[in-house]
Amino acid sequence: MNPDIEEVLISAEEIDAAVKRLGQELTKDYQDKNPVVVCILRGSVVFLADLVRQMQCPLEIDFMDLSSYGGGMESSGQVKILKDLDTDVAGRHVIIVEDIVDTGNTLAKIHDLFLHRQAESVKVVSFLNKPERRTANVTVDYVGVEIPDKFVVGYGMDFDEQYRGLPYIGILKPNVYAHLFN
Numbered sequence: 001m002n003p004d005i006e007e008v009l010i011s012a013e014e015i016d017a018a019v020k021r022l023g024q025e026l027t028k029d030y031q032d033k034n035p036v037v038v039c040i041l042r043g044s045v046v047f048l049a050d051l052v053r054q055m056q057c058p059l060e061i062d063f064m065d066l067s068s069y070g071g072g073m074e075s076s077g078q079v080k081i082l083k084d085l086d087t088d089v090a091g092r093h094v095i096i097v098e099d100i101v102d103t104g105n106t107l108a109k110i111h112d113l114f115l116h117r118q119a120e121s122v123k124v125v126s127f128l129n130k131p132e133r134r135t136a137n138v139t140v141d142y143v144g145v146e147i148p149d150k151f152v153v154g155y156g157m158d159f160d161e162q163y164r165g166l167p168y169i170g171i172l173k174p175n176v177y178a179h180l181f182n
């Protein structure tokens with residue numbers, strides 16, 4: 001195990017089972033809809049790659065980059081579009097793929113944006129959900145695993161751009177981020 005990790009919260013096997021379940025649900029719900037699967041960079045890329053391989057239906061993939069965290073552990077509350085979609089979503093079924101929904105600020109902003117762009121439907125799939133931290137009024141339609149209010153890394157998620165490649169989801173040792181509070 002990576003020496004900076006205090007505890008494995010979700011193992012690779014548990015991740016695998018949750019992604020398979022989500023893939024089956026989406027396959028059933030989007031069979032004839034050719035959805036645009038929107039990956040929110042960068043934390044969601046690992047989940048996206050696993051998820052689309054579990055979806056047995058026609059689909060397209062596009063990417064969007066947003067900033068709200070700015071390298072720390074708390075959301076700034078401000079969401080900025082750094083890279084927009086290339087796809088025109090008017091009349092399309094959109095599935096937003098998130099790594100984790102925390103305050104919900106990021107999601108609220110892009111959900112409304114896609115509706116404004118006249119998407120036929122907009123649903124959200126998030127691998128993790130931290131409901132205790134929610135401040136924005138958003139619905140996560142498909143959830144992999146609900147977790148308590150802990151800062152997690154791995155399976156695409158970072159702290160200061162590190163740990164995205166870990167095949168499990170873990171909690172960092174406090175000494176790794178202690179300098180932020182001194």
Ligand code: IMP
Pocket residue numbers: 040043068069075098099100101102103104105106107150151152153157158159
């Ligand atoms: P929200 O706008 O507060 O819901 O934040 C969503 C984004 O913040 C996620 O897509 C992640 O990139 C990041 N984030 C929130 N919580 C965590 C965490 O525990 N670990 C790593 N990144 C996180």
